[in-house]
Amino acid sequence: MRLEGKTAIVTGAGSGIGRATAKEFAREGAKVIVGDIDGPSGEATAADIEKDGGDAHFVKVNVADYESMKNLVNQAVAHFGKLDIMHNNAGINSPPHSVMDMPIDDYQDVVNVNQNGVFYGIKAAAGAMKENGGVIVNTASIYAYIADRNRFAYHASKGAVVSMTKSAALDLARHNIRVTAIAPGLIETEIVSEWKKNPEVWGKIEKAQMRRKAGKPEEVAKLVTFLASDDASFLNAHVHYVDDGAAAFKR
Ligand SMILES: NC(=O)c1ccc[n+]([C@@H]2O[C@H](COP(=O)([O-])OP(=O)(O)OC[C@H]3O[C@@H](n4cnc5c(N)ncnc54)[C@H](O)[C@@H]3O)[C@@H](O)[C@H]2O)c1
Numbered sequence: 001m002r003l004e005g006k007t008a009i010v011t012g013a014g015s016g017i018g019r020a021t022a023k024e025f026a027r028e029g030a031k032v033i034v035g036d037i038d039g040p041s042g043e044a045t046a047a048d049i050e051k052d053g054g055d056a057h058f059v060k061v062n063v064a065d066y067e068s069m070k071n072l073v074n075q076a077v078a079h080f081g082k083l084d085i086m087h088n089n090a091g092i093n094s095p096p097h098s099v100m101d102m103p104i105d106d107y108q109d110v111v112n113v114n115q116n117g118v119f120y121g122i123k124a125a126a127g128a129m130k131e132n133g134g135v136i137v138n139t140a141s142i143y144a145y146i147a148d149r150n151r152f153a154y155h156a157s158k159g160a161v162v163s164m165t166k167s168a169a170l171d172l173a174r175h176n177i178r179v180t181a182i183a184p185g186l187i188e189t190e191i192v193s194e195w196k197k198n199p200e201v202w203g204k205i206e207k208a209q210m211r212r213k214a215g216k217p218e219e220v221a222k223l224v225t226f227l228a229s230d231d232a233s234f235l236n237a238h239v240h241y242v243d244d245g246a247a248a249f250k251r
Contacts, residue, residue, distance in 0.1 A: 001029030002229040007080040009033040009072060011063050011121060012090030014041030016189030017139065020217035021087055021224045026054030028225055030085065033076040035061040037090070055080075063090045063117030066124070073124040082132065085228045086125035088118045089139040093191050094154035107153045114157030115164075122168045126177060133176030135228050138165050140181045140239055142247040162239050169237035178236045180227050185243025188214040210245040 008025045012018035014036030022032050026049040034049070034056055036042035042058040049056035057079050061072040076083050091114045095106045118138050125136055143151065144158040161181060169179035186192065186209055196202045206213055223242045226232055241247055 001027075002225065002231060003085070004029035006030045006084040006228075007033070007076060007082050008085035008087065008228065009035055009076050009083065009125070010087040010089060011035040011061060011072075011117070012139075013045050014038045016191060017184065017187060017217045017220045017224075018087070018089040019045045020221035021089065022056065023049055023052075023054075024218070024221040024225045025085070025087075025228070026052070026056060028229070031055040031080045032057075033072065033079065034058045035063075035072050035090070037062050061090075063088070063121060064112040066120045069117070069120040069124045073128050077128055083125060083128040084132075084134050086121055086129075086134070086136045087139070087224055087228070088121035088125075088136065089224075090117055091139060091157075091191070093194075094151045096150045097152065098150050099152040102152050107156075110153035111157050111160075114154070115160040118161050118164055122164065122179065126168070126172055126175065129172075129177050130175045134178075135232075136168065136172075136177060136179045137224050137227050138179070138181040140165070140183045142183050142185050142241065142243045144183060144239070145247050165239060166237050173236070178232075180232070180235055180237065181239040182220065182223055182227070183239050183241045183243065183247070184215065184220050185209070185241070185246035186214045187217055187220055189217055208251050210249065213244075215242065215244060 008030045010022040013022040013034040034046045046056040046058040062068045140161040141158040144162045165181040
């Protein structure tokens, strides 16, 4: 078990990538704090882990609020005694507007969760890890690197996650805290459910993938678990694609 004896927080763990990662962390022996803004889905993830014999505890968090993030980290330390792994994963999609028509409030909502939420998570977790070291894994996106139409706020926020990952890795190296990120491509979760509702739209999207299909949250969770483990002890500051090659070719 690669995470035996470790304590981890996963934000956005009520659904999709976060849920799969929380479960994979637990399977690999970690004690997991399930963080999510949605009570019932977060509780369900924690219950699922416990049912499978793991150790999990749900804490409600709004990652866009630093006080709430600090409470999440404090509760993790209070509950399990320490914090070794932080997966800053919670995120929301961009309302579909071009840059010219983007309402300021909509832009700020996306940045508050996807960008500021990652900053708050790094800052709060680093405070708890500074004596004994640790690992922080941030969820970026291939949309930090390639652009799609009408998703300006999402691109802006995910680009920032890439830069914050590098900067934080450099600042926190002296505390033996590694900071890495992942860049998922199309993954079948709630966040893409609007597209999935329309079979024609979804068919087109899947066809544009290299092997004509979306990824599963569990396929992302395997990468996050590797990055969080000592198997990745010399990996730092970089972003790791998990996109079946989507960001590597012209569509
Ligand atoms: N699914 C994809 O295709 C894809 C691709 C690239 C990147 N991502 C990123 O992966 C991450 C996880 O997304 P997902 O696909 O699993 O989506 P999802 O909608 O299934 O899960 C997101 C979770 O985050 C929670 N959340 C939202 N706002 C929150 C807040 N303010 N505080 C705390 N929790 C909050 C939601 O309640 C939900 O449980 C996001 O950062 C997303 O941008 C997803």
